[in-house]
Amino acid sequence: MLVILGSKSPRRKEILELLDVDLQVYNPNVLEDIKDFKTPSEYVLKTALKKGIATKNQFPFDVVICADTVVACDGQILEKPIDKDDAFRMIKMLQNNSHYVYTGVYLGKGNEYENFVCSSKVYINSMSDEEIEEYLQTPEAYDKAGAYAIQGIFAKFIDRIEGDYYNVMGLPLSMIYQKLKKYKS
Numbered sequence: 001m002l003v004i005l006g007s008k009s010p011r012r013k014e015i016l017e018l019l020d021v022d023l024q025v026y027n028p029n030v031l032e033d034i035k036d037f038k039t040p041s042e043y044v045l046k047t048a049l050k051k052g053i054a055t056k057n058q059f060p061f062d063v064v065i066c067a068d069t070v071v072a073c074d075g076q077i078l079e080k081p082i083d084k085d086d087a088f089r090m091i092k093m094l095q096n097n098s099h100y101v102y103t104g105v106y107l108g109k110g111n112e113y114e115n116f117v118c119s120s121k122v123y124i125n126s127m128s129d130e131e132i133e134e135y136l137q138t139p140e141a142y143d144k145a146g147a148y149a150i151q152g153i154f155a156k157f158i159d160r161i162e163g164d165y166y167n168v169m170g171l172p173l174s175m176i177y178q179k180l181k182k183y184k185s
Contacts, residue, residue, distance in 0.1 A: 001021060001022060001063060001180075001183055001184055002022045002023075002024060002062045002063065003016065003021045003022065003023050003024070003062070003063045003064075003180075004024050004025075004026050004055060004058075004062045004063065004064045004065070005023060005024070005025050005065050005066075006026050006027070006028045006051050006052060006054070006055030006064055006065065006066035006106075007025065007027070007051070007065075007066060007067060008025075008027045009170055011149075011151070011169050011170045011171070012067060012170050012171045013025055015166050015169060015170065015171040015173050016065065016171065016173075016176075018173060019173070019176075019177055021180070024062075026058060026059065028051045028054035028055045028058075028066065029054075030051055030054045032047050032050075032068065032079075034046045034047050034050070040070055040072040040077050040100065040102045041102055041104070041117045041119070043068075043070060043077060043102075043104075044067075044068045044069065044070055044104030044117055045104040045115050045116075045117055046104070047068035047104060048067050048068045048103075048104035048105055048106040048115060049104075049106050049115050051066035051067075051068065051106060052065075052066040052106025052107075052108065052113060052115070053106075055106075056108065056110070056113070060110055061109070061110065062109065063107070063108070063109045063180070063183045064106065064107070064108055064109065064113075065105065065106070065107050065171075065176065066105070067103050067104060067105045067106070067170065067171055068103070068104050069101060069102065069103040069104075069145050069167075069170045069171075070101070070102055070145050070146075071090075071094070071099055071101055071102075071145045071146030072099060072100045072101075072102060073093050073097060073098075073099035073100075073146075074093065074097070076093070078090050078093070078094075078099075078145060078146045078147070079145050080142070080143055080144060080145055080147075081141065081142060081147045084136055086147070087136055087141045087142060087147040088132055088133070088136060090146055090147040090148075091127065091132045091135065091136070091141070091147055091148065092129075092132060094124045094146060094147075094148070095124050095125070095126055095127035095132070095157070096124065096125065096126040096127070097123075097124060098121055098122065098123045098124070099121070099122055099124070099146070100119050100120065100121055100122070101119065101120045101121075101145070101146070101163075101167060101168045102117055102118070102119050103117065103118050103119075103167050103170060103171060103172055104117045105117070105118070105171070105172065105175070105176065107176060107179050107180070109183055114179060116175065116179075118163070118164055118167045118172035118175055119163060119167070120161055120162065120163030120164050120165075120167045120168050121161065121162040121163060122150070122158060122161050122168060123158070123159040123160050123161070124157055124158060124159065125157050125158070125159050127157055131157070135148075135153065135154060138152075138153055140152045140153055140154065141154075145170075149169075150165070150168045150169060151169055
C-alpha cells in the first residue's frame with residue numbers, strides 16, 4: 001500500500017515512517033487561510049480537509065494523509081511564530097500554564113475519507129525570561145505551532161502531557177494506524 005503524505009513537515013514524515021509503510025511525500029501547497037471556524041478543532045479539521053482534497057486530486061488511487069496542528073492557550077490559537085518576538089510572546093503565554101494541541105487529519109483513498117481530530121493537553125513548567133531567550137537562540141522554535149518542539153530541547157520544560165505524544169509532534173500515530181488497517185489489502 002502506497003501512502004501519500006500531503007505535508008512538508010519532516011516530523012510528520014518521521015512519525016509515519018514508524019508504521020513501515022511505502023511512503024511518498026507531496027506538498028499540496030495550499031493556503032491555510034480558514035476564516036470560518038468557531039473552535040481550534042474546527043480550524044484544524046477544515047485545514048486538513050483542504051490539504052487532503054488537494055492531495056487526493058493529485059493521487060486519486062493512493063491512500064492520502066494530510067494534517068494540520070495548532071496550539072490553543074487561553075482562548076488563542078498559536079500557529080507558527082512569524083518572528084522572534086512572536087515566539088517569545090507564545091512561550092511566555094505557555095510557560096507555567098497548560099494548553100491543548102489539536103491535530104486535524106484527513107485520511108482517505110479516492111472519494112472515501114475520514115476527517116478527524118486528536119487533542120492532547122500539555123503542561124509547561126515555569127520559565128524565566130532568560131530561559132525563554134536562551135531557547136529562542138536555537139532554530140527549534142520557528143517552524144512549529146506554539147513555538148516549541150516537544151521532542152527537542154524544549155522537552156526539559158514540559159511537566160507532563162495528557163494524550164498522544166505524537167499528536168503534539170504533529171500526527172496522532174496510534175489513531176492513524178488504527179484507521180489505516182481498513183486500507184490494507
